[in-house]
Amino acid sequence: MVSNPAAAPVLFDRALLRARQQRAQRLGPATFLLDRIAEDMDERLRAVLRDFKSAAEIGTPGEQVSGALAGRFDRYARVDLPERESEPLPLHAESLDLAISALAFQFVNDLPGVLAQIRRALRPDGLLMAAMIGGDTLTELRQSFAAAEAELEGGVSPRVAPFADLRDIGALVQRAGLALPVTDVDRIVVRYDSAFGLMHDLRKMGATNILVERRRMPTRRTTMLRMAEIYRERFADSDGRVRATFDVIWLSGWAPHENQQKPLKPGSAKVGLAEAVRRGSSTT
Numbered sequence: 300m301v302s303n304p305a306a307a308p309v310l311f312d313r314a315l316l317r318a319r320q321q322r323a324q325r326l327g328p329a330t331f332l333l334d335r336i337a338e339d340m341d342e343r344l345r346a347v348l349r350d351f352k353s354a355a356e357i358g359t360p361g362e363q364v365s366g367a368l369a370g371r372f373d374r375y376a377r378v379d380l381p382e383r384e385s386e387p388l389p390l391h392a393e394s395l396d397l398a399i400s401a402l403a404f405q406f407v408n409d410l411p412g413v414l415a416q417i418r419r420a421l422r423p424d425g426l427l428m429a430a431m432i433g434g435d436t437l438t439e440l441r442q443s444f445a446a447a448e449a450e451l452e453g454g455v456s457p458r459v460a461p462f463a464d465l466r467d468i469g470a471l472v473q474r475a476g477l478a479l480p481v482t483d484v485d486r487i488v489v490r491y492d493s494a495f496g497l498m499h500d501l502r503k504m505g506a507t508n509i510l511v512e513r514r515r516m517p518t519r520r521t522t523m524l525r526m527a528e529i530y531r532e533r534f535a536d537s538d539g540r541v542r543a544t545f546d547v548i549w550l551s552g553w554a555p556h557e558n559q560q561k562p563l564k565p566g567s568a569k570v571g572l573a574e575a576v577r578r579g580s581s582t583t
Contacts, residue, residue, distance in 0.1 A: 307409035311460070312509045313382045316406055320360050320505030329503035330361060332545060335487065336401045336430045337363035343428060343549070344368070344397075351397040351426070355390065357417065358403030360505060372397070384409050390420035397426050404431035405462060406509065414475035424556035427477060433462040434484055434546030439534040440497065447526035451519070460510060468550050477552025478559055485547040490540045494530040497543045 323329075344351075354372040356365055358380040365377060378389060380403060398417045407413050417427055445455045463471075465482050472480035491497045501507050535541050553559060 307384070307412065309408050310510060311406050311408055313380075313384070313406065313408070316505070316509045317382060319502075319507055319509065323360075323503050323505035326503050328361060328505070329500040330363060331489070332487065332504070332547070333359075333361050333363040333402060335485075336547060337367035339485070339549075340364055340399060340401065340428065340430065341367045343551075344371070344399075347426065349396075349426070353395050354397040354399065355395050355420070357388070357398055357400040357413075357429075358407075359399075359401040360403070364399065364401050368399075380407065380413070384412065388413070388416045388420070390416065392419050393422045393425075395420050395425055396422055397428070399427075400429040400431070402430065402432060404429055405433060405460065410463075411471055411474055414471055414477070418475045418477055418552075418554060421554035423554055424559065425554040426551060427472075427553075428549075428551045430485075430547050430549050431463075431468070432545065433468065433548040434464055434486075435544050436462050436546045438544055439530060439542060440494065443494065443526045443530040443533065446529045447522050451522050451525055460508075462546070463548070465548055468548050472550055472552040475552070476555070478555045480550070480552040482548060482550045485549065487545040487547060489543045489545065490536065491543060492540060494527040494541060497541070 351372055353374040354368075355376045355378050356368075357378045359365075359377070365375070368375070381388070384407070398421060404410055404413070414427075421427065448455045465484055469480055469482040472482070489497075489500075491500075498507075530541055531539075
């Protein structure tokens with residue numbers, strides 16, 4: 300993936316994403332992921348020993364994050380990601396002390412380009428902090444659909460979006476020109492009575508299939524039922540309920556500033572890796 304919007308592969312139908320999110324609001328959205336991320340975002344920002352005067356929340360669906368952070372900043376703006384990614388974000392250069400985002404970046408076609416625009420909008424020593432879906436999210440659903448379609452239809456169609464892993468995201472943060480990048484994963488396992496309960500929640504999150512290459516024909520009833528059977532066979536607990544994995548990747552990086560901590564030169568560390576691991580394990 301490259302940072303030129305004209306050349307970036309178009310994986311997601313962002314107009315359809317907006318329509319699905321609007322439908323989710325009408326249905327009564329499922330917000331358990333956003334609720335958790337909003338609480339974590341508040342805690343993570345409180346751990347940063349800095350006052351942020353001007354902040355922007357970029358692309359986040361729902362009001363959970365803005366509600367959790369209400370009153371923390373002198374200026375707070377909510378900015379939508381454009382449906383056509385050839386359009387720039389409405390952010391002025393060096394206008395922000397803080398940029399945050401939740402559950403939006405996983406559906407961006409040109410994430411390097413978006414991160415570069417955010418980097419330009421941050422003042423020196425400004426912070427980007429974001430949470431996005433990635434890693435092994437919905438691996439159970441992906442495997443069950445693939446097995447059912449291969450068995451009954453002789454092929455597999457794209458159903459679950461490809462998600463970036465932790466290493467990819469860390470590299471993109473650095474590529475955008477952000478200093479002191481940090482990434483980590485919060486794995487959330489949710490249990491349902493059946494695969495259909497999970498799919499109902501995905502619909503109420505506005506997170507159903509928006510891949511450009513998705514199959515346009517309705518899924519056969521027999522395939523859906525077989526998918527649910529395979530899901531239960533492979534991913535049920537002893538009580539019969541099934542598991543669904545959501546990996547939330549957290550990322551952060553700072554706009555460069557001359558007073559920031561600099562990485563150590565190779566070979567200059569005073570403590571070896573084994574000693575660092577030992578020390579770290581003694582505090583957990």
